[in-house]
Amino acid sequence: MATGTTPTTPASEDRGVRSPGRAAIAAPHLRTDRWWVPPLVTAVGLGIFVVYATWRAFANSHYYAAPYISPFYSPCLASNCVDMKGGADWALFGSWWGLSPALLVLIFPLGFRLTCYYYRKAYYRGIWSSPPACAVAEPHAKYSGETRFPLILQNSHRYFFYLAVIVAGILTYDAVLGFRDAHGNWGHMGLGTLVLLANVALIWAYTVSCHSCRHVIGGKLRHFSKHPVRYRLWGWVGTLTARHMLLAWSSLISVGIADLYVYLVSSGAFDDPRFF
């Protein structure tokens, strides 16, 4: 042993960074920066959205303020929706469904975001502490990652991506309906139209920047030289993918704001300013 040190023998029952044979350091980590800020911010941000979205999803009210449709309630797949003029209204579930129609729809974007490669990092770090930050010991005694049920289901991300494309298409249709007035006449634009347009633009940017999209577009190819169009598309998607975290948060906030806007207008708390 080196001279001039205070010997501390590693305990055999220790694990992780205190495993036998590794440098005998009792502290689980030696980071001196504020490493706990990002996971805390992530957990608080996700928590706020989950609370808000749960309230709104179960509320079953104030989701339509003609011509604006809340993104939480579109498409409507139950017959208990209010009449949304020209909206994506397909009563596939019939009258037996008595709960909020949002519950039938939100499962798709929820699944897309839950299995998203960025959100996985966010909640593994921020909520599950696996790990809380780089080189900071995690509190769990065992770890099997995504090798077993249920986390092996994370491999279904690409199928949620396909569904998310459909949902984004429907939300685009809803945003276009914002150019009609409350009576269904075209040639209208209000602040709500802008809110829905901004939201759908961010939703599309987030959806297209998905890593599964990047793979399907071109990442799976071995010879880019034989597929010049897909190679070009892969490059463009890759540019967006590098900003996936930014787009994930932007679109999460925008979808909440879009819903809140419709709620405020629908409940009479706010009058939609009309531009023309």
Added chain:
Amino acid sequence: MSSYQAHFKVWRGDAEGGGLQDFQVEVNDGEVVLDIIHRLQATQASDLAVRWNCKAGKCGSCSAEVNGRPRLMCMTRMSVFSREETVTVTPMRTFPVIRDLVTDVSFNYTKAREVPSFVPPKGVPAGEYRMAQQDVERSQEFRKCIECFLCQDTCHVVRDHEENKPAFAGPRFLMRIAELDMHPLDAADETGVNRASSAQDDHGLGYCNITKCCTEVCPEGIHITDNALIPLKERAVDRKYDPLVWLGSKIRRRGQ
């Protein structure tokens, strides 16, 4: 040129035990942590063990943990610390320690040997390989790796769980598999080796929960997670979890 006395804590010991030792040491403008470790060797601790070579961030030898963060000592400037700050230097905490700041990184060599090497294409003699630039540029990013093993050190799958070491290759070698799977001329498939499936089945790709610490610590700035691990996971999904591919393989097997 200005200089000051910095407070350093350096881990000293071996596999039997050890601890952090305090030093007051001179620091001059423009110096990096490795310079200070060398000054300690020259003036106060002549038997301090440290592995180093190029002092230019290209050999990957001087990997350690500085204030708890996996870093190359030669690429960590002293100017990033305030003069009052204590700088703590320890060996990498994922690998067995040999002495002081030197660790036994043979785990990585074992994992490297487990990855099947490039399989040359049949009928193309060596020296006649022709590849388009756009076909190889993805793999070229991964060739920047200097094998400092900081990504292996920071990966919580093995850092926090010694028992996962036999099953998990670590980000550096999963990236190697991705590199070969993206290689335009690799003929492993023709020999019955599917690299994407094998990454999942034999090299522990499923253990990776893409928390991106490998990318954060890479001194070469390689986008390990976005460009290697996630594409490899998607390729594994193609092979193992795509119901259409699964159905197709069942039908083909029935026809045989």
